[in-house]
Amino acid sequence: MTETILRQLDVFxxxxxxxxxxxxxxxxxxxxxxxxxxxxxxxIGILIGIELILNAAILNFMxxxxxxxxxxxxxxxxxxxxxIFLIVLAACEAAIALAVLLxxxxxxxxxxxxxxxxxxx
Amino acid sequence: xxxxxxxxxxxxVYPELxxxxxxxxxxxxxxxxxxxxxxxxxxxxxxAGTSLALLFAFVEPxxxxxxxxxxxxxxxxxxxAAFFRILLLLGASASFLFLLRSxxxxxxxxxxxxxxxxxxxxGACFLVSSDNxxxxxxxxxxxxLCSYVLAGFLKHxxxxxxxxxxxxxxxxxxxGVMLFGLSYFYGLTGTxxxxxxxxxxxxxxxxxxxxxxxxxxxxxxxxxxxxxxxAMVPFHFWCPDIYQGAPTPVTAFLAVVSxxxxxxxxxRLLSPFFAASTPALTTFDVPVLFGCLAVVTMxxxxxxxxxxxxxxxxxxxxxxxxxxxxxxxxxxxxxxALEAIxxxxxxxxxxxxxxFWVVVVLVNxxxxxxxxxxxxxxxxxPFLFAALFVCLISLTGIPPTAGFAGKFMLFKLVVGAGxxxxxxxxxxxxxxYFFLALAGVLNSAISLYYYMRIARAMVFDKSxxxxxxxxxxxxxxxxxxxxxxxLALLYFTPVLDLIRWTAR
Numbered sequence: 001m002t003e004t005i006l007r008q009l010d011v012f013x014x015x016x017x018x019x020x021x022x023x024x025x026x027x028x029x030x031x032x033x034x035x036x037x038x039x040x041x042x043x044i045g046i047l048i049g050i051e052l053i054l055n056a057a058i059l060n061f062m063x064x065x066x067x068x069x070x071x072x073x074x075x076x077x078x079x080x081x082x083x084i085f086l087i088v089l090a091a092c093e094a095a096i097a098l099a100v101l102l103x104x105x106x107x108x109x110x111x112x113x114x115x116x117x118x119x120x121x
Numbered sequence: 122x123x124x125x126x127x128x129x130x131x132x133x134v135y136p137e138l139x140x141x142x143x144x145x146x147x148x149x150x151x152x153x154x155x156x157x158x159x160x161x162x163x164x165x166x167x168x169a170g171t172s173l174a175l176l177f178a179f180v181e182p183x184x185x186x187x188x189x190x191x192x193x194x195x196x197x198x199x200x201x202a203a204f205f206r207i208l209l210l211l212g213a214s215a216s217f218l219f220l221l222r223s224x225x226x227x228x229x230x231x232x233x234x235x236x237x238x239x240x241x242x243x244g245a246c247f248l249v250s251s252d253n254x255x256x257x258x259x260x261x262x263x264x265x266l267c268s269y270v271l272a273g274f275l276k277h278x279x280x281x282x283x284x285x286x287x288x289x290x291x292x293x294x295x296x297g298v299m300l301f302g303l304s305y306f307y308g309l310t311g312t313x314x315x316x317x318x319x320x321x322x323x324x325x326x327x328x329x330x331x332x333x334x335x336x337x338x339x340x341x342x343x344x345x346x347x348x349x350x351x352a353m354v355p356f357h358f359w360c361p362d363i364y365q366g367a368p369t370p371v372t373a374f375l376a377v378v379s380x381x382x383x384x385x386x387x388x389r390l391l392s393p394f395f396a397a398s399t400p401a402l403t404t405f406d407v408p409v410l411f412g413c414l415a416v417v418t419m420x421x422x423x424x425x426x427x428x429x430x431x432x433x434x435x436x437x438x439x440x441x442x443x444x445x446x447x448x449x450x451x452x453x454x455x456x457x458a459l460e461a462i463x464x465x466x467x468x469x470x471x472x473x474x475x476x477f478w479v480v481v482v483l484v485n486x487x488x489x490x491x492x493x494x495x496x497x498x499x500x501x502x503p504f505l506f507a508a509l510f511v512c513l514i515s516l517t518g519i520p521p522t523a524g525f526a527g528k529f530m531l532f533k534l535v536v537g538a539g540x541x542x543x544x545x546x547x548x549x550x551x552x553x554y555f556f557l558a559l560a561g562v563l564n565s566a567i568s569l570y571y572y573m574r575i576a577r578a579m580v581f582d583k584s585x586x587x588x589x590x591x592x593x594x595x596x597x598x599x600x601x602x603x604x605x606x607x608l609a610l611l612y613f614t615p616v617l618d619l620i621r622w623t624a625r
Contacts, residue, residue, distance in 0.1 A: 030301050037294050046290050053297030060304030068311050078313045085255050086300065089262045093293055096266050100273055100285045107282040113290075116283050 022063040030056035043104070043111040047097050054090045058083045133191040133198055134250075135177040136206055140243040143170035144236050151232020160221065160231040167235040168217040171242075175210040182206070182623065194314075195253035201392060202250035203623035204463050205385040208470060209249070212378040213242040215474050218599055219370035222478070224485045226274060226368055234274060238374060241267035245378060249385030254303055254313040257386070261346070264382055265292050268375060272367040284366025291359040292349065299346020305339050320393045323407070340410075343390065350383025351444045352437075354418040364437035369484055372433055373477035376440045377470050384447060384466060388459070391451065395459045408538075411451040412553060416560045419445025423567045432480055433490045435571060436473075439516060442568060443469060449531050449557060453538045461534045463620050465527040468515070468610055472524055475512035475603030479505050482596045486589055492575060497584035499576075502592040506579055508600035513572040515607045518565045523610030528565060530613075532558050 011020050029052050036049030065079020101111050108116050131138060147163050147170075154162045182203040191198075216238050220226065226234060244263025251257040269292060273285025307313060310321040325336035348356040364372045388395070391407070422442030429435040447469075450462035480490060482505060487494045499506040515524030539554030610616060 026304075033297070034294075037290075043286065043290065047293070050290075050293040050297050053294070053301060057297065057300035057304045060301065061307060064304065064308035064311075068308075074311075079307070082255055082258075082307070082313065085259060089258065092262065092266055093289075093296075096269050097289045097293065100269060100282075100289045103273060103276050104282050104286050107277070107279050113286070116286060118279055118283055 019063065019067040022059065022067075026056040026059040026063065029053075029059065041112055041114050043101050043113055046113070047094065047101075050097075051090060051094065054086060054093075058086045058090075061086070130191055132181065133196055135181050136174040136210060137243055137246050139170060139174040139177060140239050140246070143167065143174075144239045144243070146170070147235045147239065148232050151230055151235075156230065160227065163231045163235045164217050164221040167239060168214055168221075171210055171214045171217065171239070175207065175214065178203070178206045178210055192256070195256045196247070196250050197252035197316075198250070199392070200459075200620075200624040201385060201388050204620060205249035205381065206246050207619075207623070208381050208466060209242055209245050209378055209385075212374070212381060212470055212474075213238060215470075215603070216370060216374045216378065218602070219373055219474075219478070219481055222485070222595060222599060223368065223370045223481045225481075226370065229274065234271070237267045237271050237274075241271070241374075242378060245382035245385070248382055249389060251389065252315050254307065254315060254318070257315060257389070258300065258303070261350075261386060262296065264379065265296060265350075268292075268379055271371045271374065272363050274371060275368055278366075280366040281368065284363045287359055287366075288363045295346050295349035295356060299343050302339050302342025302345070305335070306343070309335060309339070315389060316392065319390055323393055347383055347387045347390065348414075350386065351380050351447075352383075352441050353414060353444050353448065354421045354441065357418070357421075357441050357444075360441055361434050361437040364440070365431055365434045365490075369433065369477065369481045369490070372436075373474055373481070376436065376477065377473050380440065380444065381466055381470070384462070387451070388462070395454065395456060408452040408454070408550075409553065411448050412557050415445045415448035415452065416557065417445075418442070418448060419564045420560065421445075423564050423571075426568070426571045429571070430493065431491050432483075432495065432575060435492075435575070436476060436480070439568065439572075440473070442564065443473075443516070445564070446528065446531060446561060449535055449561060452554070452557060453534055455538075458534055460617065460620055461527075461530040464530055464613065464616055467616050467619075468523040468527040468607070471603050471606045471610065472512045472515040472522075475508055475600065475607055476516065478599050478603055479509040479512075482592065482600075483590075486591070492578050495575065496578050496582040496588075498588060498590045499579040501588065501590040502596075504597045505592050505600055506576075508604035509579075510576055511604045511607055513576060517569045517572050519569070521608065521611050523607050523613070526611050526613045528561070532561050535561070 008024065011018075015021075033049045033052030033056065036052060037046050040046050040049060061079045061082045065074065068074065071077065104116065105111055110116070143166075147167055150166055151159055151163050182198065217235070220231065220234060241264050244260045244267065246260075247256055248260030248264060251260055269285055269289045272288045273281050275281035306318050306322065309325065310318045312318060322336055322339060325332045345356055349359070352360040363375065367375065419442045422438045422440075422445060426435050426438035426442065429438060447462055447465055450458045450465070482502075483495055483498065484490050487498075511522060515522035518524045518528035535554050535558045539551045539558065542551035542554060
């Protein structure tokens, strides 16, 4: 474990703005988002976790596009295009999810997911 | 770009164009008519419009070679696209029949309901005909976002609100995980074209153990998103709660159209796998992965369905089990496997809608979807019971129904693959295929028990007090629309002709 971390640090120090750094950041974002989704009991917290996961994906698309040569090799702007679409989709998803939560609050008076369990498991 | 060039681009997407116009029209119409006419007016307009779109899907399915003309090659016109467009639009038309029949959504403006269904189908159509990750993701999310709202359509019902919460959270996580997988997909291959990406992914395995690990991780992450849509174990958690909590017409829509679109997406991602000659790709263990998923999914669905007391919940587990049967088709890398999957999906549409139609009518009259409430209703609604019975034995896979033909094709496919492997000397793989077929047959036997539980309650059990049950002409006509094809498609040649026609 320690050895792995040290090796990662070496790679980071050799090239602090390289592909590797960004991939580690996005992987961390992804894992943190996933943990938030699983551990949070408040629906808003879960929603924030989902946004983190989406941001990890967007970051990945941008980074891969950049380090594959950027505009020089890909004039169709595939990575940024995907990123922009994902930002819009994340906004749509947040809007829908907040509407659902608002309706939930009207019905149950809470957005704690543990107290909303009418159906048998 | 000149106007005529734009017109040429739109030639391949006439059905989608009709749907887009229809969404605006239905919202506009809903503003003009009074609330009590809202259901009939919007429902009929949407039904007519979807039928028109269906007609266009037959008349102008887009020809292979037109790809370069349609949205910069983002839309493709292969057999998967052509077939699934027809399937999804058929499902959408049927959904509007459900809307016109069901009393659950009365009291709400129906224009919204129609627009949401149409939006979901529009997204699904683009999803199954996309050859570009951007369009793929946008299509999938359009389908998902509309489904989230539909599940919570009865906004004053607690069950419906809970269903939409669970759907939006599970769905959001699943699609987020899938997008993260797709980002690596793009990173490793450097292209957004799905066909090129998928080929590269399936060939990554030649790049040594680390590449193999990367490919497996990507496939797993992507399966989280698509497996969620088709309710495959272990991504099935949402299914029973949403099916139970959502209004019944929405449940039927999710069971058929949303699941169908999920299979379309999976086939789209794995399309190189089913191409005629891809011996190098089979080394990626796709058959073993999907075989295991299929067995786990169908066994789980069938075993849990046994002890359900609510018909909608039972049908949810049944739909999980059917995802398992369909996944059997993904274990064989041959064009004939694709045919078996498509045929089963076509049959699945009719038998599932048939079962849900009867449930909708029963819920209208009885106000409950528990099996206990259905007791003794067969005598009062014999025609509906007969239709339900046909659909249930078709879901089980007993002759003389189309479900039998569908399961026969899938199992024959798997056994055939086993015999081929045996001849090629790969004994473990051959044994695996025979095990898959055996598991499928055993599961069908298990499913007979819980399907017949519904029938038994309706025929033999006595109801307590008077049940306000009966059937009118519309109930019978709708049941016949779904049950008759379920019987008639045992003669499966026309459907196979249709599937081959989409291949052209």
